[in-house]
Amino acid sequence: MAEKRTDTSKKHKARKRFGQNFLTDQKIIDQIVATIAPKREDNLLEIGPGQGAMTLPLLDRVDQLNVIEIDRDLIEILNSYNKPNLVIHQGDALNFDLDLFHPPIRVVGNLPYNISSPILFHLLEHRDKVIDMTFMLQKEVVERMSATHGSKIYGRLSVMMQAFFEVELIFVVPPESFDPAPKVDSAIVYLTPLKTCKVDNIKLFEKVVKAAFAHRRKTLRNCLKSLITQEQTSIDLSQRAEMLDINAFITLTQDYEKQDQN
Numbered sequence: 001m002a003e004k005r006t007d008t009s010k011k012h013k014a015r016k017r018f019g020q021n022f023l024t025d026q027k028i029i030d031q032i033v034a035t036i037a038p039k040r041e042d043n044l045l046e047i048g049p050g051q052g053a054m055t056l057p058l059l060d061r062v063d064q065l066n067v068i069e070i071d072r073d074l075i076e077i078l079n080s081y082n083k084p085n086l087v088i089h090q091g092d093a094l095n096f097d098l099d100l101f102h103p104p105i106r107v108v109g110n111l112p113y114n115i116s117s118p119i120l121f122h123l124l125e126h127r128d129k130v131i132d133m134t135f136m137l138q139k140e141v142v143e144r145m146s147a148t149h150g151s152k153i154y155g156r157l158s159v160m161m162q163a164f165f166e167v168e169l170i171f172v173v174p175p176e177s178f179d180p181a182p183k184v185d186s187a188i189v190y191l192t193p194l195k196t197c198k199v200d201n202i203k204l205f206e207k208v209v210k211a212a213f214a215h216r217r218k219t220l221r222n223c224l225k226s227l228i229t230q231e232q233t234s235i236d237l238s239q240r241a242e243m244l245d246i247n248a249f250i251t252l253t254q255d256y257e258k259q260d261q262n
């Protein structure tokens with residue numbers, strides 16, 4: 001049985017359009033904070049602080065915490081805590097300018113599930129500024145992020161994440177840990193940027209990966225016919241995209257880049 005934190009539902013009615021499922025299970029909150037293991041001087045950025053379930057315990061442990069929240073009503077609640085080390089930014093994390101924060105930053109958040117993939121792709125662009133990221137996401141999304149080639153759930157998200165990050169599922173969180181309870185299980189994922197990332201042109205890489213997985217049942221030869229032919233690459237294009245590991249996608253992109261320049 002989940003241990004309930006304060007009943008926050010009376011203060012604020014959760015908005016579905018903002019993917020609001022508030023964490024109420026104190027044990028889970030403690031486990032997340034222990035996973036983040038913040039140090040006082042860490043430059044922490046929380047996406048979607050909501051009513052502060054994670055924010056308040058984090059504020060006790062760091063000198064300063066930046067948060068980005070889209071819902072103005074929640075900003076009011078966050079302001080009412082009068083925490084001098086809390087810096088609140090009202091806005092949309094999807095197009096927020098991360099250059100405003102001094103790198104290196106540690107990003108955390110119980111992300112709104114309806115836009116978790118676009119947020120991950122947005123952060124991918126800024127990975128050079130990031131030390132690590134600890135997120136709560138739908139368990140199914142974390143499984144897709146960490147899937148290996150050959151599996152049915154291996155796809156664009158798996159390749160795009162694993163080409164740039166080490167992806168680690170830390171623990172699973174049941175629906176009853178939230179108010180309102182989501183319909184699905186959630187999971188904490190820990191992401192660290194790879195020290196040696198072999199992708200040098202992210203835009204081309206994204207283009208190739210997206211095209212390769214556009215029709216899962218078709219061969220790569222079919223999916224990539226407007227980009228590359230078998231003569232132009234050492235990767236066997238009679239396979240389906242799900243059979244290629246990350247390095248093969250990198251080789252494919254390099255081969256595409258070579259012939260694209262000719």
Ligand code: SAM
Binds near residue numbers: 020048069071091113
């Ligand atoms: N961190 C809180 C918790 O654990 O209880 C709230 C988590 S709730 C799943 C997601 C939060 O993200 C909500 O507070 C929601 O208003 C906020 N949010 C939704 N879309 C957002 C966006 N585009 N940019 C910033 N915050 C957003």
